[in-house]
Amino acid sequence: MLKILLTTFLLTICAPLWADDMKALANDPEWLALLHFNQGATLHGIGESYIDDSSFFIAENGKENAQAELQATLSALQPLDSSLRCRFPARYLFLARKLAWTESSPFAHCTEYLEWRKQIPSARAVLVFPASYLNSPSSMFGHTLLRLDASTTPDSVWSSWALNFGADIRGQDNSILYIWRGLAGGYPGRFTVVPYVTKIQEYSNMENRDMWEYGLRLSEEEITRLINHLWELRDTNFNYYFFDENCSFRLLELLDVAKPGAHIIEGFRLAEVPVNTVRTLEDKHLIADRVYRPSRAVELQADVDALSLGERRMARRLLENPSLAQSQEFLAYTPEKRHLIARAAWRALRFGQRKKDRSEEAAASGMVLLRTMQANTTQAVTVPEPAAPEKGHGTQMISIGGGQRASQGFGELRYRLTYHDLLDNPPGFLHGAQIEGLDAHLRTTESDQLKLESLDLIHIRSLSPRNAFVKPLSWFIQTGLERAPVYHERQLVRFVQGGAGFSWQWGAMQPYALTALRLENNDSYKPFIEGGGGAIVGALWYFSPVQLHVSTEGIYFANDEYRYSTQAEMNVPLNRQNGLRLQWRQDYWRDDHSQELKLEWRHYFD
Amino acid sequence: MMKKMILAVSLLGSSFVAYADAPGGPGCGWGNMLLKGQSGLPMHFLATTTNGTSGNATFGMTTGTNGCSTSGKLTYNGKSLLAINGVLEEVAQDMAVGQGEALTALSVSMGIPAEDRTHFNAVMHQNFSTIFTSEKVTAGEVADNITAVMQKDEKLAKLI
Numbered sequence: 096m097l098k099i100l101l102t103t104f105l106l107t108i109c110a111p112l113w114a115d116d117m118k119a120l121a122n123d124p125e126w127l128a129l130l131h132f133n134q135g136a137t138l139h140g141i142g143e144s145y146i147d148d149s150s151f152f153i154a155e156n157g158k159e160n161a162q163a164e165l166q167a168t169l170s171a172l173q174p175l176d177s178s179l180r181c182r183f184p185a186r187y188l189f190l191a192r193k194l195a196w197t198e199s200s201p202f203a204h205c206t207e208y209l210e211w212r213k214q215i216p217s218a219r220a221v222l223v224f225p226a227s228y229l230n231s232p233s234s235m236f237g238h239t240l241l242r243l244d245a246s247t248t249p250d251s252v253w254s255s256w257a258l259n260f261g262a263d264i265r266g267q268d269n270s271i272l273y274i275w276r277g278l279a280g281g282y283p284g285r286f287t288v289v290p291y292v293t294k295i296q297e298y299s300n301m302e303n304r305d306m307w308e309y310g311l312r313l314s315e316e317e318i319t320r321l322i323n324h325l326w327e328l329r330d331t332n333f334n335y336y337f338f339d340e341n342c343s344f345r346l347l348e349l350l351d352v353a354k355p356g357a358h359i360i361e362g363f364r365l366a367e368v369p370v371n372t373v374r375t376l377e378d379k380h381l382i383a384d385r386v387y388r389p390s391r392a393v394e395l396q397a398d399v400d401a402l403s404l405g406e407r408r409m410a411r412r413l414l415e416n417p418s419l420a421q422s423q424e425f426l427a428y429t430p431e432k433r434h435l436i437a438r439a440a441w442r443a444l445r446f447g448q449r450k451k452d453r454s455e456e457a458a459a460s461g462m463v464l465l466r467t468m469q470a471n472t473t474q475a476v477t478v479p480e481p482a483a484p485e486k487g488h489g490t491q492m493i494s495i496g497g498g499q500r501a502s503q504g505f506g507e508l509r510y511r512l513t514y515h516d517l518l519d520n521p522p523g524f525l526h527g528a529q530i531e532g533l534d535a536h537l538r539t540t541e542s543d544q545l546k547l548e549s550l551d552l553i554h555i556r557s558l559s560p561r562n563a564f565v566k567p568l569s570w571f572i573q574t575g576l577e578r579a580p581v582y583h584e585r586q587l588v589r590f591v592q593g594g595a596g597f598s599w600q601w602g603a604m605q606p607y608a609l610t611a612l613r614l615e616n617n618d619s620y621k622p623f624i625e626g627g628g629g630a631i632v633g634a635l636w637y638f639s640p641v642q643l644h645v646s647t648e649g650i651y652f653a654n655d656e657y658r659y660s661t662q663a664e665m666n667v668p669l670n671r672q673n674g675l676r677l678q679w680r681q682d683y684w685r686d687d688h689s690q691e692l693k694l695e696w697r698h699y700f701d
Numbered sequence: 702m703m704k705k706m707i708l709a710v711s712l713l714g715s716s717f718v719a720y721a722d723a724p725g726g727p728g729c730g731w732g733n734m735l736l737k738g739q740s741g742l743p744m745h746f747l748a749t750t751t752n753g754t755s756g757n758a759t760f761g762m763t764t765g766t767n768g769c770s771t772s773g774k775l776t777y778n779g780k781s782l783l784a785i786n787g788v789l790e791e792v793a794q795d796m797a798v799g800q801g802e803a804l805t806a807l808s809v810s811m812g813i814p815a816e817d818r819t820h821f822n823a824v825m826h827q828n829f830s831t832i833f834t835s836e837k838v839t840a841g842e843v844a845d846n847i848t849a850v851m852q853k854d855e856k857l858a859k860l861i
Contacts, residue, residue, distance in 0.1 A: 250815060253782070253806035292806065296787040438798070445736070445790060453737040458836035461736050461790070469797040469829045 120193060121162035125355035129186055129324060130161055131333075131348055136360050139334075145348075147283075148332045153179065181205030185324035185352070208326055215256055215288070215325075216245035217318040220353075222346070222382075223257070224307040224373055225298040226484050228390070229559040230567055232530040234304065235514060237369035237484060239343045242291050242308070243318070252308075253292040258325065260286050260333075260345040283332040284345070286325060295388070301449055303392035307483060309373060310383040313353055321353040343372040350381075357381075368513075371701055373485040389478045391449075392565070395442040397478045398435065399564065406436055411563045414440040417463035430472040437467035443564040487523025488672055489699035490514050496676075496695030505540045507548065507693065517556060517635060518642045518666035519697070520674050526637050527558035527569075527598060527605060534575075547587060551575035558607045558635070560600035569607055570595040571631070580658060580684040581619045588617040592650075594631070606634040613650045620654060627652035629659075642666040658684045672699045733783065733840040735790050735833075782810050783840040792843070793833050799826040813860055824854050 120126060127134060131145045139145075143159045144152075151157075153171050157164035171179045172187045173196070180187045180201060187201060202209060221242040227235040241258040249255065262284050298304045313321075333345065344360075344367040351359045357379055376382050389397070399407060406428070413419050413436060425433065441464040448457050494509040512533035515524050536548040552575045559567035572593035579588045596609035613627045633646025642665070649659030662680040669675060676695040682688060783789055788803065795801030800822050808818050825832065825847070832846040851857040 251802070251806040251809040253802070254810060290785075292782070292785055292788065296785065300787055441794065445794075448736050449787075453734060455836070458734065458736045462833070462836035465793055465797045465833065466830065468794075469826065473799050 117165065118162060121165045123193070123355075124358070125189055125352070126165060127161060128348065128351040128355055129189060129327075130157075130164060132161055134360075137344070145333055146331060147334055151327075151331050176204055178204075181208045183327050184208060185320060185327055188320070188323060211326065212322070215322050216243050217315050217322055219244040219247045219249075220311045220313050220318050220321070221252075221255075222309040222311055222373065222376065223294070224309065224369060224484060225294075225302070225304040226307060227525060227528065228302055228304045228392070229525055229528050230557050230570075231302070232528070232555045232557060234302070235524075235528060235530045238298075239346055239369045239372050240294065241346055241349070243322070253290070253295070255291040256288050257291040257294045258286060258288055258346075258349075259294070260284060260342045284334060284341075285330065285332055286328050286345070288325070299388060299390045303390045305390050305393060305481070306388040307373075308386040308388060309376070310385075311350075311376070312381050312383045313350075317353040321349050324349065324352045341367055341369075343367045343369045347372060347375070350376075354381075368490050368701075370484050370487070371490065374701065377485060385483060387480045387483075391442070391446060393478060395439070395446055395564065397476050398439040398442055399562070401435060401474075401476045402432075402439060406432060407439070407563060410436045410439040410443070413437065413464070413467075414443055414460070414564075417460045417467075420463060420467045431474040434468055434471035435474050435476070437464050437471070439564075440464050441468060446565065482522035484523045486671065488515070488520045488674075489701040491701065492519075492697055492699050494676075494695045494697040496693055498678075498691060498693035500691040500693075501689040503540050503542070505538050507539075507695070508537045508545075509695070510535050516554075517558070518644055518664060518676070520666070520668040520671065520699070521637055521642060522668075522671075527556075527560065527607075527635065529554065529556035531555070547576065549575065549577040549587075551577075558598040558605065560598050560605060562600065568595050569598040569609060571609060571611075579615075579617070580682065580687070580689075581617050581656075583686055584619070586617050586619065588615050590615040596630075603636055603638070604634050605636070606632075608632045611648065611650060613652075615652075620652075620656075622654075625652055625654055625656075627657075640667070642668075656685055658682065673697065674699075733786070733789055734838065735793060735836055737786065737789075781840060781844065782807060783843060789840055789843065796825045796829050796832065799823070811860075813857075817856065817860065820856055824850065824857060 133139070133141050133143060133145055135141055144157070146152075146158070149158075152164055152167075154160065154163040154167035157167065168183065168186050169190060171177060172183065172190060175198070181204070184202060184205070190196065191198070191201065221244060223240050223242050225234075225238050225240075227237060240260075242252065242255050243258065244252060244255045295306070298306055347360050347367070351357070359375065359379060359381075373382070399410070402410060409419075409425065409428075413425065417440075419425050420437065425436070428436065441461065444457060444461055444464065448454070448461075451457075490513050492509075492511040494507075494511075496507045496509070498505060498507075511531060514530050514532065516529045516531055517527065531551055531554040534549075534551040534554065536550070537545050538548040539545045551573065554571075554573040554575070556571040558569045561567060570593070572591075574591040576587050576589055578585050579590075581588065590613060592611055592613040594609045594611040596607065598605060598607035609631045611629045611631055613629070615625050615627070616623060617625075627650040629648065629650035631646060631648040633644060633648075636643040644664040644666075645662065647659070647661045649657065651657045660680055660682045662678065664679075665677045667675040667677075674697045676693075676697055678691075678693045678695070680691050682691070783792065791801070791803035792807055795804035804822055804825065805818065808821050813821050828850045831850055832843055834842070834846065838846075848861060851861055
């Protein structure tokens with residue numbers, strides 16, 4: 096009874112919050128950030144909180160009404176020993192700061208929170224960007240997670256904590272609906288905190304993704320604010336949308352909590368591509384430094400590149416038969432070379448075994464290779480650092496071009512939502528990797544008005560070179576509408592095509608050969624869907640000032656129709672966001688053939 | 702017949718011990734061995750659309766220690782660095798080479814001061830075969846071997 100009277104007394108003597116003050120406080124950017132209110136950044140639920148979990152709100156209508164939530168929070172958190180303080184420490188500290196509450200140990204009774212808080216370091220925050228890797232096109236968009244270090248110059252970051260927002264797929268792995276659900280909000284998204292070393296194992300070792308670590312300019316106070324709010328988000332569900340409300344968007348929201356005045360999320364963000372998150376932070380001068388962490392695949396390649404052709408062959412043979420370490424042939428090499436050869440073989444062994452169950456034979460081979468490395472003189476190999484991902488061209492593209500086809504001049508206008516084809520300005524991208532989405536070409540000729548030339552919904556090519564140590568598959572898939580020769584017409588046909596094959600690296604040339612299967616629907620072929628098979632053979636060259644691609648492809652249809660073409664393409668980067676593309680092609684089909692020459696000016700933007 | 706049976710039982714027993722996690726219950730990872738890969742992960746093409754954390758997603762909480770021994774300097778957060786999948790061969794590689802991030806992380810987690818790390822790396826490198834005795838060595842055995850090697854070294858013995 097006394098406690099109730101005391102509490103009521105304290106509540107009344109504290110300066111009453113007038114209605115206007117309440118409204119102002121409810122619209123404080125820090126409060127809205129703490130509630131994860133959508134202020135127009137994305138399309139879902141503008142004017143309400145992104146959080147779908149009712150346990151996150153104290154007021155009934157807290158999700159839609161920031162002021163009501165503020166009122167309810169105030170009433171619930173102000174009393175001494177309020178248990179809800181332990182649930183919402185960041186909110187308490189916000190109110191305490193704004194309303195000059197002067198309790199010295201407000202969380203003394205919150206043992207779980209205090210215990211957790213002690214473990215999470217707050218000296219430095221680092222944005223980690225696992226870059227793309229070949230054979231996983233969707234990884235081209237990258238990912239972002241946050242790392243929290245215990246010191247501004249840590250000796251080892253393995254024990255730092257990694258904060259990751261992703262879809263919670265527990266118990267639902269391997270579902271075919273995986274992709275759809277990830278894209279359309281079918282999975283709940285939540286934050287998890289794990290030791291950073293497990294993320295290194297996952298991204299660098301298992302998935303062969305380079306990792307870029309960007310140190311952020313955040314004070315310890317700001318990082319503490321972020322961590323306190325993170326506690327509030329424990330086990331809280333967001334809807335996960337691959338395009339806009341994804342890992343990067345949520346991290347930006349957290350940074351908005353840490354630095355409320357910075358307005359990190361401003362304006363409308365159609366899609367949050369992780370690499371653009373890095374660019375946003377760079378524009379806000381929040382990035383202090385950048386560290387490159389090569390993937391295991393890149394380290395293997397660097398060791399292999401340091402060996403001559405004969406030495407590589409020796410490494411390959413040593414990998415298959417480790418007893419060769421005792422052979423005269425192997426011992427003829429210098430101690431430094433022996434170390435390198437054994438190390439290249441060891442790296443290749445690890446690479447090959449990483450997704451398999453433990454094999455006694457592999458472990459025994461590994462041991463021999465390790466002992467050989469140890470017995471010989473260590474030789475360091477520098478891994479070359481590629482261009483950082485944020486230095487790459489923008490994710491969207493428009494282009495204007497013109498040329499001649501079948502003796503008729505034409506002009507072409509093009510818009511591509513995303514992202515990069517085989518020749519687009521290479522810095523910041525992997526060679527041989529292409530992912531294009533929503534690519535529309537409009538053409539106008541001397542006699543015709545503007546017509547749709549093609550619309551690619553998706554066009555992915557993954558050309559991964561095979562060598563003595565790694566043997567990946569190359570593949571492609573494409574679907575959309577395009578103008579194709581059908582009898583004597585040039586019709587806009589609907590199609591899906593795809594196939595798999597191989598690619599190699601011979602010096603500066605990257606040749607490839609793929610089988611192709613095509614399903615087409617057009618206005619002239621009798622069956623609703625006509626099928627055809629064929630192949631694509633080509634080669635790529637990536638030089639600094641210019642990039643080249645030549646290819647020939649052909650499809651033979653079940654109805655005895657066929658088409659084949661030969662193409663040569665050249666890309667000339669002008670600067671980061673601009674380039675010129677010259678393309679020549681010769682198309683043949685049963686009834687005729689035609690030639691086309693086109694020059695395009697491409698402009699990339701975000 | 703009896704001899705054969707005893708032999709069979711003792712072999713069974715020894716293999717059981719070799720695979721059991723010690724000290725502590727299962728999940729502590731002390732039984733981890735070299736080159737134990739991770740099979741059965743979801744298809745990566747699909748996984749990158751969600752970037753989620755499957756399996757036991759944690760929140761940095763070490764709710765108890767799952768019965769794992771927290772004694773000794775090689776444990777942190779209830780689980781040994783060596784027990785994390787993939788780490789044992791990283792440490793083995795770094796010891797064979799004489800330096801590296803895994804070796805540094807190990808010495809940091811063991812509380813070895815910065816000025817002693819070069820010496821620590823050198824001693825580990827020289828004693829590689831004593832620490833990684835065979836391809837069947839477990840994380841727990843490696844931890845014990847590291848301690849034994851350190852004890853024999855004048856400077857490092859003081860740091861145990």
